[in-house]
Amino acid sequence: AQGKTPACEDNEFRAYSHSEIARDAATIKNSVVMHLTTTFLRTPDSMDSGHAYLASAFSVRDRLLQRWNLTNEYHSNIGAKTIYYMSLEFLVGRTFDNALLALQLRDEYAGVLGDVGFRLEDIIDEERDAALGNGGLGRLAACYVDSMASSNYPGWGYGLRYRYGMFQQQIINGYQVEAPDCWLDSPNPWEFPRADVTYPVKFYGHLVRDPEVSYRYKWESNVVYDAMAFDMPVPGYGTENVGNIRLWSCKTNGLFDLNKFNAGDYQGATGGQVAAQILTDVLYPNDNTNEGKELRLRQEFLFCSATLQDIIARFKKTGKPMTQLPELAAIQLNDTHPTLGIPELMRILIDEEGLSWDEAWDTTTKTFAFTNHTVLPEAMEKWPVPMMDKILPRHMGIIYDINLFFLQSVEERFPKDRELLRNISIIEESNSQQVRMAYLACVGSHKVNGVAAIHSDIIKQTIFKDFVRIQGEDKFINKTNGVSPRRWVNECNPDMSRLITEAVGDRSWINDLTKLKVLESKVDDKEFRQSWWEAKQKNKARLAEYILATTGINVSPDALFDVQVKRIHEYKRQLMNILGVIYRYHRLKQMSAAERTKELHRVVVFAGKAAAGYWVAKQVIKLINSVAEVVNSDEEIGDVLKVVFIPDYSVTAAEYIIPASDISQHISTAGTEASGTSNMKFVLNGGIILGTVDGANIEIGEEVGEEQIFFFGCLAHEVDEFRHYLRFHQPKPDEALQAAFDMIQSNTFGDAHIFQPLIDAVLCGGDVYLLTVDFPSYVEAHKAVEAAYRQHDDWVTKSILSVSRMAKFSSDRAVQEYAEEIWNIEPAPVGKSTV
Numbered sequence: 001a002q003g004k005t006p007a008c009e010d011n012e013f014r015a016y017s018h019s020e021i022a023r024d025a026a027t028i029k030n031s032v033v034m035h036l037t038t039t040f041l042r043t044p045d046s047m048d049s050g051h052a053y054l055a056s057a058f059s060v061r062d063r064l065l066q067r068w069n070l071t072n073e074y075h076s077n078i079g080a081k082t083i084y085y086m087s088l089e090f091l092v093g094r095t096f097d098n099a100l101l102a103l104q105l106r107d108e109y110a111g112v113l114g115d116v117g118f119r120l121e122d123i124i125d126e127e128r129d130a131a132l133g134n135g136g137l138g139r140l141a142a143c144y145v146d147s148m149a150s151s152n153y154p155g156w157g158y159g160l161r162y163r164y165g166m167f168q169q170q171i172i173n174g175y176q177v178e179a180p181d182c183w184l185d186s187p188n189p190w191e192f193p194r195a196d197v198t199y200p201v202k203f204y205g206h207l208v209r210d211p212e213v214s215y216r217y218k219w220e221s222n223v224v225y226d227a228m229a230f231d232m233p234v235p236g237y238g239t240e241n242v243g244n245i246r247l248w249s250c251k252t253n254g255l256f257d258l259n260k261f262n263a264g265d266y267q268g269a270t271g272g273q274v275a276a277q278i279l280t281d282v283l284y285p286n287d288n289t290n291e292g293k294e295l296r297l298r299q300e301f302l303f304c305s306a307t308l309q310d311i312i313a314r315f316k317k318t319g320k321p322m323t324q325l326p327e328l329a330a331i332q333l334n335d336t337h338p339t340l341g342i343p344e345l346m347r348i349l350i351d352e353e354g355l356s357w358d359e360a361w362d363t364t365t366k367t368f369a370f371t372n373h374t375v376l377p378e379a380m381e382k383w384p385v386p387m388m389d390k391i392l393p394r395h396m397g398i399i400y401d402i403n404l405f406f407l408q409s410v411e412e413r414f415p416k417d418r419e420l421l422r423n424i425s426i427i428e429e430s431n432s433q434q435v436r437m438a439y440l441a442c443v444g445s446h447k448v449n450g451v452a453a454i455h456s457d458i459i460k461q462t463i464f465k466d467f468v469r470i471q472g473e474d475k476f477i478n479k480t481n482g483v484s485p486r487r488w489v490n491e492c493n494p495d496m497s498r499l500i501t502e503a504v505g506d507r508s509w510i511n512d513l514t515k516l517k518v519l520e521s522k523v524d525d526k527e528f529r530q531s532w533w534e535a536k537q538k539n540k541a542r543l544a545e546y547i548l549a550t551t552g553i554n555v556s557p558d559a560l561f562d563v564q565v566k567r568i569h570e571y572k573r574q575l576m577n578i579l580g581v582i583y584r585y586h587r588l589k590q591m592s593a594a595e596r597t598k599e600l601h602r603v604v605v606f607a608g609k610a611a612a613g614y615w616v617a618k619q620v621i622k623l624i625n626s627v628a629e630v631v632n633s634d635e636e637i638g639d640v641l642k643v644v645f646i647p648d649y650s651v652t653a654a655e656y657i658i659p660a661s662d663i664s665q666h667i668s669t670a671g672t673e674a675s676g677t678s679n680m681k682f683v684l685n686g687g688i689i690l691g692t693v694d695g696a697n698i699e700i701g702e703e704v705g706e707e708q709i710f711f712f713g714c715l716a717h718e719v720d721e722f723r724h725y726l727r728f729h730q731p732k733p734d735e736a737l738q739a740a741f742d743m744i745q746s747n748t749f750g751d752a753h754i755f756q757p758l759i760d761a762v763l764c765g766g767d768v769y770l771l772t773v774d775f776p777s778y779v780e781a782h783k784a785v786e787a788a789y790r791q792h793d794d795w796v797t798k799s800i801l802s803v804s805r806m807a808k809f810s811s812d813r814a815v816q817e818y819a820e821e822i823w824n825i826e827p828a829p830v831g832k833s834t835v
């Protein structure tokens, strides 16, 4: 990209680049064959399903590319304000089916592939997930860029292109074993290397003070890595708009030391390359815990520096003064992991662009906004000052100054309140000083939001309490999460989607979930109800096949499917669930065979990954698998109770599992789950929630009505008192919980010693997650679920009514609220609507 590009004078060139997407079978076939033969050097006779996928995917991407180019060109031509969603995680999953649906080419490709003997479903199954995220936070980022694209907001995601994404989970002898996710081993049709978009990123080094301006420095270092951009298209649905996720990869080419090589030092010659590459090699696999490793800090900075340089390079093309940046760019921090973007922007504005401190600070705080996703103390990001000072000396200096000016302004308003100053300082004065990233993010942003109403209230009363007092209520707002109706209904649940489309009259609901309201009028329509039930049964049969294929366990789709799928964490209480299962098993064993025949059949499904270093969570997985082994092979029990742990939970697995649930469990200790987003997906797919009064469960309950949700357990405001009590008093399990413990301790599920630490955490460790408190009401809630499920007609009514009332939980609604209340940005549709 050297020199200025001449304007294109060739009309044919321009016309082709703007031409309509061809939809006829002959053109599609031609492009698939073209890729098969010229991109992959295969003949039609030697085409297997893997190559059929690749050739089709490249063909679809050609169609997407054209729109993508036009979108970028259009937004830069009109000088649209753009939202940059900075997230160290994007849990995208697969793209092929999503792109086919967005382009409305699914039937066409199914036809073309059918002609050569392939089923589209099998071809779709060839794609590997892009699993560049851990859980909720990463998937939320993917839903938000999907909504930005589909709602025509000029918006980009920024992240890292990890060579190894979320690890693959194998279950060996009941234990989780991690294997690397080598997702880039085969060609990836959904990324575009942009070798020309590369930025140098510095580490370590020293500072030289500007002789004229005391706060301006030159940062000199010879540790410089290159971050190179890879772009992933985000197909907008029902629009020609295509969004972008720009991922940085640490480029190593320039780091080969030819001198060392010539001197015979082969390892030394590539040492620089290895050191650089490591930066974007792996995703840290933690969910709601802070790892605090130096490599992680360097990852975060590489990400922030490259992203800020890129945003500024784009802005500078407008020729406007830097202080106008907030008029063209809004940056959203997806939790604290990208917070170094704040001092990095300050550094660029002051040291490189020559702004004064005040101008730079004003520009920065108007540009950034920050989303908090957790209240768990162990997840709070903090970096030791000495580490930060060594790796990022300039940024440490800037953070000190930000803190100084902030504390000075507080001191003026609240003189002599030393306690207050200590509490709000960005630098924590503990044994070793630490930088509190949540405070830095808060001080450097103009808006701070939580992700569900209860969570936003809690953060205002806890970690940001003093900041609310100092900076005002208005800065702290709520943006309840949402999920994409494209992936989480239309793509994963084709049968239910067809029914909704029939009821609505067209497909407009896919971009406007308020249309689901019409389902309410169908609730008494016999035929509709029957089809609704059949769609669920079909999804259950599909999941039963998936379970058989992944675990070898046979389950009957006629049973109640009871599902808990999410990261394994103590606060999410999978332990309580499996203890409930054990208690159920205990009761079944006490019954006579005749009594057992009257019992409702149930399949309890678990899936989820534990962070590699999270021992307790891994023991919970082992317990679930041990229980499954005993229960599933107990001939007395048969189909009355089955327990399944589906290995390697992923976005794609979720797309099979969620549409098949009758009841799903969201049972975190009240006040601990910020929002949850799978709860929304389950209800949108006609499932009912069994949950605590926590996170977005509460708002889901408000929307669907109390008949449509099963709540249990203590309330958030009661938790502190219970915890306090249990610190000083022996927890008392009720009879049911004690029966479950007894069953474990009598070696029913193998050597009880393995599981004793799990029991001890409850009985001797203060029962921090309040299992003894909530277990009785949990068991009662299960009974209520069972009674309701037996009332088949009422259950179908609940299911239809729930879906009809779920509009609020579309990520389109969430993104629109962010756009209006935080980003101050408007849709800028490119081309025409395609619905």
Ligand code: F58
Binding pocket: 134, 135, 136, 137, 138, 140, 286, 287, 288, 289, 290, 373, 374, 379, 451, 481, 673, 674, 675, 676, 677, 695
């Ligand atoms: C999740 N956080 C919340 N963090 O737990 C969940 O309640 C919420 O619905 C969701 O965010 C979206 O708002 C979460 O997923 C992480 O995985 C972090 C990744 C990086 C390290 C620290 C945890």
